[in-house]
Amino acid sequence: MRLIWVALATLLPGLSLLAAQPSAPTAATSPYPSGEAAEKIEARVEKLLSQLTHEEKVSLLAGDGFDGMSTIAVPRLGIPKMVMADGPQGIRAHGPACSFPSGIALAATWDRQLAFRYGEALGREARARGIHIQLAPGVNIARTPLNGRNFEYYGEDPYLTGELATEYILGLQSQGVAATVKHFVGNDTEWRRMEIESIMDEQTLREIYLQPFLKTVERGGVWSVMSAYNRLNGFPSTSNDALQNGVLKKEWGFPGLVMSDWWATESVESIAKGLDLEMPMGYRVTPESVREALDHGKLTEARIDDAVRRLLRMAVSMGFLDRPQLRKDLPLDSKENDALSLDVATKSITLLKNERALLPLDGTKLKRVVVYGPNAQDTPTVGGGSGGVTPFRKVSFLEGIRRALPPKTEIFYAPMPVKEVFSLHNFLELGKPAPTLPPRITDIRKMVSINQPGFTRVTFERENDISVWWEKNFAPEDVPKGREARIVWDARIEVPASGNFELITTGHPEIRLGEKELGNPESYVMSLEQGETLPLRITASEVGRGSGRVSVTIRPVPVESTGFHPAENADVAIVCVGLSQEVEGEGFDRGFTLPVAQQQLIWKVAKANPNTIVVLSGGAAVDMRDWIGMVPSVLQTWYLGQDAGTALASILFGGANPSGHLPCTFDRTIDENPAFRHYPGNFPVGKEWPVVDYHEGIFYGYRGYDRSGFAPLFPFGHGLSYTEFEISDLKATPTAEGHSVTVAVKNTGSRDGATVVQLYAGLPAEMTPRPLRELKGFQRVTLKSGESRAVAIPLPVASLRYWHPEMGTWVNPQGPVRIDVGLSERDIRQQATLPVTGM
Numbered sequence: 001m002r003l004i005w006v007a008l009a010t011l012l013p014g015l016s017l018l019a020a021q022p023s024a025p026t027a028a029t030s031p032y033p034s035g036e037a038a039e040k041i042e043a044r045v046e047k048l049l050s051q052l053t054h055e056e057k058v059s060l061l062a063g064d065g066f067d068g069m070s071t072i073a074v075p076r077l078g079i080p081k082m083v084m085a086d087g088p089q090g091i092r093a094h095g096p097a098c099s100f101p102s103g104i105a106l107a108a109t110w111d112r113q114l115a116f117r118y119g120e121a122l123g124r125e126a127r128a129r130g131i132h133i134q135l136a137p138g139v140n141i142a143r144t145p146l147n148g149r150n151f152e153y154y155g156e157d158p159y160l161t162g163e164l165a166t167e168y169i170l171g172l173q174s175q176g177v178a179a180t181v182k183h184f185v186g187n188d189t190e191w192r193r194m195e196i197e198s199i200m201d202e203q204t205l206r207e208i209y210l211q212p213f214l215k216t217v218e219r220g221g222v223w224s225v226m227s228a229y230n231r232l233n234g235f236p237s238t239s240n241d242a243l244q245n246g247v248l249k250k251e252w253g254f255p256g257l258v259m260s261d262w263w264a265t266e267s268v269e270s271i272a273k274g275l276d277l278e279m280p281m282g283y284r285v286t287p288e289s290v291r292e293a294l295d296h297g298k299l300t301e302a303r304i305d306d307a308v309r310r311l312l313r314m315a316v317s318m319g320f321l322d323r324p325q326l327r328k329d330l331p332l333d334s335k336e337n338d339a340l341s342l343d344v345a346t347k348s349i350t351l352l353k354n355e356r357a358l359l360p361l362d363g364t365k366l367k368r369v370v371v372y373g374p375n376a377q378d379t380p381t382v383g384g385g386s387g388g389v390t391p392f393r394k395v396s397f398l399e400g401i402r403r404a405l406p407p408k409t410e411i412f413y414a415p416m417p418v419k420e421v422f423s424l425h426n427f428l429e430l431g432k433p434a435p436t437l438p439p440r441i442t443d444i445r446k447m448v449s450i451n452q453p454g455f456t457r458v459t460f461e462r463e464n465d466i467s468v469w470w471e472k473n474f475a476p477e478d479v480p481k482g483r484e485a486r487i488v489w490d491a492r493i494e495v496p497a498s499g500n501f502e503l504i505t506t507g508h509p510e511i512r513l514g515e516k517e518l519g520n521p522e523s524y525v526m527s528l529e530q531g532e533t534l535p536l537r538i539t540a541s542e543v544g545r546g547s548g549r550v551s552v553t554i555r556p557v558p559v560e561s562t563g564f565h566p567a568e569n570a571d572v573a574i575v576c577v578g579l580s581q582e583v584e585g586e587g588f589d590r591g592f593t594l595p596v597a598q599q600q601l602i603w604k605v606a607k608a609n610p611n612t613i614v615v616l617s618g619g620a621a622v623d624m625r626d627w628i629g630m631v632p633s634v635l636q637t638w639y640l641g642q643d644a645g646t647a648l649a650s651i652l653f654g655g656a657n658p659s660g661h662l663p664c665t666f667d668r669t670i671d672e673n674p675a676f677r678h679y680p681g682n683f684p685v686g687k688e689w690p691v692v693d694y695h696e697g698i699f700y701g702y703r704g705y706d707r708s709g710f711a712p713l714f715p716f717g718h719g720l721s722y723t724e725f726e727i728s729d730l731k732a733t734p735t736a737e738g739h740s741v742t743v744a745v746k747n748t749g750s751r752d753g754a755t756v757v758q759l760y761a762g763l764p765a766e767m768t769p770r771p772l773r774e775l776k777g778f779q780r781v782t783l784k785s786g787e788s789r790a791v792a793i794p795l796p797v798a799s800l801r802y803w804h805p806e807m808g809t810w811v812n813p814q815g816p817v818r819i820d821v822g823l824s825e826r827d828i829r830q831q832a833t834l835p836v837t838g839m
């Protein structure tokens, strides 16, 4: 590491206090156009407003409860019903859709352009389904790894979160779909989220938790903000006058609308306090309650007008009154969006550890590969809750590995029945003898439904097997060309002898086994007991003809011999563990340790095979203390969306070089986490609801670790590659906004690859305690082996200011500013100090 002193006299302009407010949105950055266009929009909005009756205005203050996901239309004035959809990682509840990697995965790419393209792709998905308002992105902060919804957000750092969310919004809105940034604010855990009160000082609120919202309003031009379920500093979010009317609308100049989270509205007076739209329906805000509030002076007509004006301003500006929102030219099942989803997934996978350069594996040299763990086959694509998406197709980790390896490779997979996920026993004794009698698929009932113009023709039949040919000349059941047909087989699997079995499909039908939706895997391995009967439902769909054969068969998994211990005899063992939507999701927080069964599985496999690779799913860190030393390689895969397996395989076998970097610190133990003592909250005497005090203030995450002196297991920004990078020649040059920091980055290894150059600033001599360093800039760079490039990162003075707790305002730094440039928060390769003049 080299220390460079940069003597730039004019780098930071003096000590003057900065104005408390950031600049108002400008024409270039705001959705709200300036000049003539703005005047025209405003005039049109005013005209519409003047034509609305009082009753119509009141109806526009709440959603249309009938479907729970839209606003109310006023057809006589051409104001459409505006349809909303969850959520951040794909379109929920409008049939199958592209399932994108979660927010946390996008954050791990540290790639602004990719975030923009993600937003664009989501926008296309929305337009293909006629959606006006997407309930995304979520920008709450990973203060603790235990928050059940971390996976939807962008990690712990407000700068990284704000940058990526802004690009996502710009991309989404560029497609004519309004974004909704959520949840405003302090909704950073799910424990008792409907009633909890978050308490934090103004500095913490301003510097950390409000920052992403500010950036998405200022630079992203987001049209809608969703308020949160929790209370903040004494006020329910929907009734927080100081935040909604004060900070958001007045101080930041937000021109759009504030909607409530679902059923979160405190009372009709919330409208007076800055809420514009109660969702999903008028439960608190009804014609009667509004009348009463007006009569008692608790609400004004002017405020109602303002709320409606905001809704109309969004609608007019976005063109919702002038064109159909549904774009029939866009496919529902889009290859372009699938490719983007896979690209994000691949770039997000974060290589945490890779001893002996075990990865990448040379697939052509592997003879036998064993794959374990509950997430191998039932790979979670997303965490649980309103962000869930049903994909058209899904590639599990196991399937991705299978497809990537030559057919001659022996791949052994040990199924982990759900009951064993939590109580592992005899798991690796895979010597279950091959069953003498294979299971049977019996009692097959087939339902065929064909969409005819104006009606659907449905027929029922009994069959002997599950199979259909969808061929040009042999159409099944006379499906007329171009009509949609669906075949559903309901059957039972009967098991005469215990063993491991594989369900093999062709034609990608959807499978439901017992109560479990499996998606459309080509193969699904399961452990079944003698005498068991399992309901099976297979669904195949077809538009027109010609997609080939759909079939389902079942066969015993061949087991070489009793007592065969595959982990020992394999070239490599891949253990797919971690969290899933059942244990990490909306409405509940999660634990830090992996289920005991999963830990035992890692121990057993690692003891048996030195080439054990752990593949983790989840939205943040889990406890790795007890096994991390036993395995050479660990990959963090977040939730990768529909193409998880393809992405993983390309990383494992070197088709792609890992380039993900942690958007959140990975704690060694949960009690070292800086917020540990202030989580999840308590029940103070005299309060009827729980309280979570953000007592650690701005010293949470890496900012807290740097203060406490504990070393996290993997620091913020960490991510290994199959190649090496060098950073040199740090220079800082003045610019109109502040300065531009330049470094030379070189790929010194033998593979092409990408890394993330991270720029941190430390303000050492301040009036109040400051973190050792804070992220102020970053740039993802892709370099060929041996290639070197100068990377310039802007460092505007405005980004160095901080909130002074006593003065209650933003101030410029008071002393020299240290610049740290590196590849993680604890891998600083270059430093410089920028002296401040005018002290």
Ligand code: BGC
Binding pocket: 086, 087, 135, 182, 261, 262, 386
């Ligand atoms: C969630 C929101 C979501 C809404 C609508 C709420 O429970 O907190 O994020 O957009 O439901 O589904």
